[in-house]
Amino acid sequence: MEASPVLAEVWRGPVLESVHRGAVAICRPDGELVEAWGEPGRVILPRSSCKMIQALPLVESGAADRYGLTAEHLALACASHQGATIHTALARDWLATLGLGDGDLRCGAHAPYDTAARRALRNRGEHPCQVHNNCSGKHCGFLTVNAHLGGDAEYVDPDHPVQRAVRAATEEVCDETVTAFAIDGCSAPNFAVTLKGLATAMARFARPAEGFRGIRAQAATRLRDAMAAHPELVAGEGRACTALMRAMNNGTVVKTGAEAVFVGILPEQGLGIALKIDDGATRGSEAAIAALLVRHGALDAHSPAFRAYADHPIENRRHIVHGHLRAAETLFD
Amino acid sequence: MEASPVLAEVWRGPVLESVHRGAVAICRPDGELVEAWGEPGRVILPRSSCKMIQALPLVESGAADRYGLTAEHLALACASHQGATIHTALARDWLATLGLGDGDLRCGAHAPYDTAARRALRNRGEHPCQVHNNCSGKHCGFLTVNAHLGGDAEYVDPDHPVQRAVRAATEEVCDETVTAFAIDGCSAPNFAVTLKGLATAMARFARPAEGFRGIRAQAATRLRDAMAAHPELVAGEGRACTALMRAMNNGTVVKTGAEAVFVGILPEQGLGIALKIDDGATRGSEAAIAALLVRHGALDAHSPAFRAYADHPIENRRHIVHGHLRAAETLFD
Numbered sequence: 001m002e003a004s005p006v007l008a009e010v011w012r013g014p015v016l017e018s019v020h021r022g023a024v025a026i027c028r029p030d031g032e033l034v035e036a037w038g039e040p041g042r043v044i045l046p047r048s049s050c051k052m053i054q055a056l057p058l059v060e061s062g063a064a065d066r067y068g069l070t071a072e073h074l075a076l077a078c079a080s081h082q083g084a085t086i087h088t089a090l091a092r093d094w095l096a097t098l099g100l101g102d103g104d105l106r107c108g109a110h111a112p113y114d115t116a117a118r119r120a121l122r123n124r125g126e127h128p129c130q131v132h133n134n135c136s137g138k139h140c141g142f143l144t145v146n147a148h149l150g151g152d153a154e155y156v157d158p159d160h161p162v163q164r165a166v167r168a169a170t171e172e173v174c175d176e177t178v179t180a181f182a183i184d185g186c187s188a189p190n191f192a193v194t195l196k197g198l199a200t201a202m203a204r205f206a207r208p209a210e211g212f213r214g215i216r217a218q219a220a221t222r223l224r225d226a227m228a229a230h231p232e233l234v235a236g237e238g239r240a241c242t243a244l245m246r247a248m249n250n251g252t253v254v255k256t257g258a259e260a261v262f263v264g265i266l267p268e269q270g271l272g273i274a275l276k277i278d279d280g281a282t283r284g285s286e287a288a289i290a291a292l293l294v295r296h297g298a299l300d301a302h303s304p305a306f307r308a309y310a311d312h313p314i315e316n317r318r319h320i321v322h323g324h325l326r327a328a329e330t331l332f333d
Numbered sequence: 334m335e336a337s338p339v340l341a342e343v344w345r346g347p348v349l350e351s352v353h354r355g356a357v358a359i360c361r362p363d364g365e366l367v368e369a370w371g372e373p374g375r376v377i378l379p380r381s382s383c384k385m386i387q388a389l390p391l392v393e394s395g396a397a398d399r400y401g402l403t404a405e406h407l408a409l410a411c412a413s414h415q416g417a418t419i420h421t422a423l424a425r426d427w428l429a430t431l432g433l434g435d436g437d438l439r440c441g442a443h444a445p446y447d448t449a450a451r452r453a454l455r456n457r458g459e460h461p462c463q464v465h466n467n468c469s470g471k472h473c474g475f476l477t478v479n480a481h482l483g484g485d486a487e488y489v490d491p492d493h494p495v496q497r498a499v500r501a502a503t504e505e506v507c508d509e510t511v512t513a514f515a516i517d518g519c520s521a522p523n524f525a526v527t528l529k530g531l532a533t534a535m536a537r538f539a540r541p542a543e544g545f546r547g548i549r550a551q552a553a554t555r556l557r558d559a560m561a562a563h564p565e566l567v568a569g570e571g572r573a574c575t576a577l578m579r580a581m582n583n584g585t586v587v588k589t590g591a592e593a594v595f596v597g598i599l600p601e602q603g604l605g606i607a608l609k610i611d612d613g614a615t616r617g618s619e620a621a622i623a624a625l626l627v628r629h630g631a632l633d634a635h636s637p638a639f640r641a642y643a644d645h646p647i648e649n650r651r652h653i654v655h656g657h658l659r660a661a662e663t664l665f666d
Contacts, residue, residue: 001352003336010592010613014513015378015525018592018613021354045348098652108650133650170560182346192348259343259351279612280343280351317441317466322516 005037020284030213047257063148076137082236083112202272247305291327353617355576362544380590392552396481409470416445535605580638624660644665
């Protein structure tokens with residue numbers, strides 16, 4: 001893999017201790033590449049950053065309306081959530097609406113990331129359920145599509161109608177043919193795309209009327225607006241997606257994915273951003289997306305959220321500031 | 334910073350998802366560079382990988398003998414430990430021997446990494462003490478030198494006699510002048526050195542009779558052998574340093590440092606290894622050191638420890654293997 005440019009720096013005292021290299025593509029809805037760092041044609045696994053694409057069949061098929069899904073449900077379908085009560089209660093209600101339960105999910109269980117929820121579970125002597133999985137909202141979405149289509153229970157099979165619909169939507173919105181996929185942490189297939197393709201898709205979510213037609217334009221608008229309206233459902237307290245969307249409050253949507261992917265949907269600017277840090281470090285992807293949001297006028301450079309992710313001191317065990325994590329100058333030049 | 338070669342790869346399905354670049358120097362006791370990847374002249378902060386250097390004044394000054402320190406104490410002085418009872422009980426006894434207590438440490442407190450110790454502390458409603466800090470053994474060593482020298486209480490001040498002794502030892506064993514330092518997570522100064530200098534120092538620990546004279550040769554041998562004899566004290570259960578040293582059981586010593594530094598002391602081969610992953614990811618440094626130990630015949634390529642760190646499957650939430658982390662081929666070629 002060719003070396004990408006440095007997008008984030010970790011300083012300790014006078015020493016540049018660590019760096020995070022990565023690639024970025026910023027596109028318009030017609031696919032025009034506006035800016036790039038590194039190789040915009042690089043094929044990546046978008047991981048959870050593409051959940052709004054994976055949710056398109058949910059809305060477009062009519063399944064969301066048939067089962068009375070609200071903006072909250074749609075935000076949760078696009079979420080990598082903390083497993084706090086606001087997330088798991090909604091997921092449980094959703095499953096009940098479908099006449100299904102935790103055992104119908106195929107995402108697997110893991111302890112909730114939310115500290116209070118994790119402790120409460122432990123204090124009750126209970127094991128985590130699949131609804132605690134950070135991807136349970138996406139899987140509720142898959143199950144809703146499946147209920148609508150009448151497919152078999154193994155909805156994460158790459159050849160299942162639900163995943164074939166996701167694959168088709170991915171190819172259409174990214175304007176490219178998927179040539180590879182991998183199984184994600186939650187067992188769903190994750191379709192590989194180029195950064196440029198993913199950024200184009202995000203630009204189309206930013207300007208659905210320019211990038212899409214008819215039902216797709218309406219579905220993209222609903223999903224994007226649901227995420228922007230409910231940042232607390234898309235991730236949770238203390239998480240970058242939630243903090244950045246709250247700080248912007250201008251319809252801009254950001255979404256992270258494992259191994260340091262981040263996307264941005266910028267309605268005012270009509271731009272889509274897709275970035276991947278080569279080494280998979282979240283601290284690097286958070287710094288880079290915050291810097292790019294400032295660069296394009298979506299986020300205030302003086303906001304605490306910017307400083308928290310793109311320009312923050314590193315304290316040691318006695319709260320002495322000994323270092324600094326910051327986005328690379330190249331993202332501001 | 335110039336891009337280093339890829340030393341570890343993270344695959345998911347057919348996609349090379351993330352990579353870890355880094356630099357390596359492998360030297361002999363006379364400073365001869367035997368092998369290198371990337372820039373061996375790169376200046377790094379060795380972080381905790383240099384604890385055996387920081388402990389040289391403890392032995393050389395006579396402080397260790399004056400206070401009756403055993404091999405266990407010396408291993409703990411070179412440790413980044415888990416804060417398990419075997420570590421904290423020894424640190425507490427050590428402090429008592431000096432007529433000191435937890436409040437005399439300057440490393441700061443943090444919750445023990447050891448799960449059982451952390452839970453026990455929480456169940457008793459107690460807060461972590463400074464002995465739980467993974468660096469508390471090193472700080473007990475500093476306090477012992479200080480008791481011997483009669484310095485003031487602020488032994489982590491870079492101009493304190495204890496730290497001046499550490500700096501002098503660092504320059505001598507690495508054969509270079511320290512031009513920068515930073516404050517470490519535990520508040521002690523951490524002196525910047527080149528990878529080549531650090532690898533030379535490790536080679537001298539591997540062959541003290543070749544690399545050092547008199548008291549220093551004896552001190553280096555005692556510290557190295559103490560680490561090799563007590564791998565459980567140098568880190569703890571589930572940690573790479575402990576697992577790799579146990580798997581080798583041939584006098585080879587390895588020690589990690591924060592932000593993905595790793596060093597190796599190979600007595601049989603008469604070699605010292607120093608490596609730093611550019612992005613600071615531990616999964617990368619563990620893969621690289623395990624591969625280099627195999628390359629030089631210190632570790633069996635069929636050992637579970639090698640596979641655990643340099644060639645292991647990645648499971649998802651339903652225990653489906655969907656990926657693979659492995660050291661790059663270049664480390665074996």
